[in-house]
Amino acid sequence: MSYLWVDKYRPKSLNELNHTPELTTKLSNLSADQNINNIPNILIYGPNGSGKKTRVMALLNRIYCNDSNHVFKLKIDVREFKVNSRNLEINVVSSPYHIEITPSDLGYSYDKIAIQQIIKELGSVAHQFVVNNKSTVKFKTIIINDANKLSKDAQHALRRTIEKFSKNIRIIMVCETLSNIIDPIRSRMLNIRLSSPSREEFDEIVIKVCQKENILYSDKFLSKLDNVCKKNIRLGLLTLENMAVLKNFDLSGNDINVMKPDWLMCIDKICLLAVKNSTVETILTIRGIFYDLIAHCIPADLILQRIIMWVLENGEFMNIKPNAIIKIIEYGSIYDERMKLGSKDIFHLEGFITKMILETSN
Ligand SMILES: Nc1ncnc2c1ncn2[C@@H]1O[C@H](COP(=O)(O)OP(=O)(O)OP(=O)(O)O)[C@@H](O)[C@H]1O
């Protein structure tokens, strides 16, 4: 079976993780045999593509399998719940040791029901997993993705249920930022921030894949890749694979340009249009591009974040006044909050871009 390189080279055990070694040591100590049943609930957060999920799975591998990789034997099911005559469906990824859910996909108030039911189901039975004929792990783990997108109700329900079933389950919540997570959850979990890899660590990961796949590369290529991918490991490996196939596995030439993924090119286009053409037609054109991006499952908050990054990186070069740059960042935070509170992302993206057009046209 052929895999994308992001899957093929995803580290499976804690010792294979090359970046943020202090955190790896901490996780290894937490999961040492004598402590194994005292592992706390964990809230892990960090930027996109920094390896949160990879680290969580490596930790589970250490806890349940001692690196035998059984935790990666995954099964995908659809779970159904009936709420007030409405059928809800949620995707559940599971191994014998853990399950992974993204309850925020269900939307406000239904996420609470899904969380309560799943935790209750797993928490009300005792679990026993014998690891290497030595220690016995007495809990099953529930991974909750996109934890910061959970409604407040769901978070409060989670807080209560965690305590009730703490003997039989552990929760690992994964998210990009803590900003939407309520204090009682933060204070009841071990908060772990995973930063992006350093430039050297990012290069090391890319070079390892280049060596395994026999790709010729140069330092110049690595630095261009780093510039485009901003230390996002997933984006880095996807772009590397794309370019390697296109250029016949030779990326050592001086004239090699790292291509940005289409969605980033669209964001560049939006920014250029907003800065250069301050007309009503521009807003309409940009609306079309926003719709395209959203239809291709690019999250609206990521679009907003990337526009702000573009302004920060190119503002001076595009002659945007420093005051305007500050204002645009301020609007970015306002519209980001509104987007989190509201339900129609496109309104807020459009509102933001209109403000940006106004600021840059003055
Ligand atoms: N320490 C590492 N060494 C090598 N490759 C890694 C490492 N961490 C992550 N990766 C690679 O990066 C890819 C993305 O990692 P992962 O899915 O864990 O990121 P994430 O932080 O959960 O991202 P997102 O926030 O976008 O969900 C993985 O498929 C894996 O191939």
Ligand SMILES: [Mg+2]
């Ligand atoms: Mg992830």
